[in-house]
Amino acid sequence: EPEVTQTPSHQVTQMGQEVILRCVPISNHLYFYWYRQILGQKVEFLVSFYNNEISEKSEIFDDQFSVERPDGSNFTLKIRSTKLEDSAMYFCASRNRVSDTEAFFGQGTRLTVV
């Protein structure tokens, strides 16, 4: 069964360093998303991406964050200068149509900023 794949599963980084989280969405999907879940809190929307551009972003997704689809299969989230409060589980998701189809999530990348 097709699945969303995320790498790495765990990432530890020092405050101020740049990190890139990687995702391979399901191959025929067109809409891509990043969410995050701080320990003990709700899953929160960060950004949606369609047709090689951001379609919506939340207040959390400030200038420190960027997304890219560098080729036909990968979808990345970059955090330019990590802060302690960026520590969270980051989930990638994809769907093949907007609004009326299931969103499929990856297993997540646990980011720890020290």
Add this chain to the structure above:
Amino acid sequence: KQEVTQIPAALSVPEGENLVLNCSFTDSAIYNLQWFRQDPGKGLTSLLLIQSSQREQTSGRLNASLDKSSGRSTLYIAASQPGDSATYLCAANFGNEKLTFGTGTRLTIIP
């Protein structure tokens, strides 16, 4: 503000019992609602998607209902098993493409 609430935060049920998990949302103009399962430290597994035009959706021992007018969805699990122990999240799509999640209900099935 569009919000999703899940009460209770935790629920323990003896094995074999049927149970209902609750989800409430503030905006009746909902496109669809998706139920997920999350095991500790793991990702989100999609269980069911129920469209605004539907009242129920079934998959195996799971049945989800949606009542837009009252702003409620329920997930019914029949004949619970220890393997059903997990956190169950509901997430609403209010038509702006993103999903708005509840805080989840942590379910424990007691053998």
